[in-house]
Amino acid sequence: MKKREISxxxxxxTVAISQEIEGYQPAPKPLQEKAKILMAKYHVKISA
Known part of the structure; x- marks a missing residue:
């Protein structure tokens, strides 16, 4: 079987379309920074 190349x-x-369908909106930078600080402080992982 030949491996297909996906550009x-x-x-x-595809990701942009799926995010559009789900109503995904990128978090503003300050919120991402706060999340990083929280993750470092409490040793937890937040997926945003």
Whole structure:
């Protein structure tokens, strides 16, 4: 079986479409920074 090559552009496009469908919105930078501080402080992982 031959491994199919998927371009990075195709992956980005697919991810963008799926995020659009789910109503995903990127978190503003200050919120991401706060999350990093919290993760470091409490040794937990937050997926945002």
């Amino acid at each position: 990075k552009e195709a992956i980005k496009k």
